[in-house]
Amino acid sequence: MYKIVVDSCGELPEELKKDGHFETVSLELEVDGYRIKDDETFNQLDFLRRVKKSITGPKSACPSPEQYMQAYEGEAEHVYVVTLSGKLSGSYNSAELGRNLYEEEHPGENKQIYVFNSRSASIGETIIGLKVQEFEEAGLPFEEVVARTEEYISSMNTYFVLETLETLRKNGRLTNLKALIANTLNIKPVMGSTKEGMICQLGQARGMNKALEKMVQDMIGRTRDCEQRVLAIAHCNCPERAAAVKARIEKLANFKKIIIINTAGVSSMYANDGGVIMAV
Known part of the structure; x- marks a missing residue:
């Protein structure tokens, strides 16, 4: 067993x-002193509402x-x-x-x-x-x-595109100036994981659709033996966006299987409302 x-x-x-x-x-998650267990009781919409209102941003334990x-x-x-x-x-x-x-x-x-x-x-x-x-x-x-x-x-490789940089800014992972410029110019960073498991920026694009396309192209360019691999897509409160990414990938490559799932608590904290994550 x-x-x-x-x-x-x-x-x-x-x-x-x-x-x-x-x-x-x-x-466990915390937003301004309010503690949330990341289990089957997690309420994504309530959590995102609290995160949006928070000055200091969410934390996890x-x-x-x-x-x-x-x-x-x-x-x-x-x-x-x-x-x-x-x-x-x-x-x-x-x-x-x-x-x-x-x-x-x-x-x-x-x-x-x-x-x-x-x-x-x-x-x-x-x-x-x-x-x-x-x-x-x-x-x-x-x-x-x-x-x-x-x-x-x-x-493996992991990729993600964020709708907003506010959570990263509030957590001190990004300067206020960089977040302000990105939000003002509608620049969306295309992020990924290093082989050591750190977060890195792979590129950027102006507008979410262009950023998602760049993420897909980067993934296709780095992935070998697609037919033998399962690709997974997680989205934070944006199922239509995830479905569009899946449809685009299916036009470019033939994966063994593609899974789509909504983010739970910790991933919702990282991705924030509208974020899309891929792993393969």
């Missing part, structure tokens, strides 16, 4: 929520090692954990500490636990979980599942 534990930055489609192999460990320890309980002999990039959150370190503590408290137990640093976020975590499941269902041994999944993570 196996279990795949994903922190709540990784959105799970409904079929995976009902799949007994997946479990979510929730982060990673799960505790104890939360991860609880997720490791159960009959599964193989436990795989997928967390938000260790460069963006303490979730990875917390999951590792939880693993160490669990193994200390359960000496001799026939359970193998491995924590993957996704070096990504949002649906980047989701497709890693799907790859783990693919390898497990194929009957591969634990060590080979880990090795192949790490190889897959190294081949």
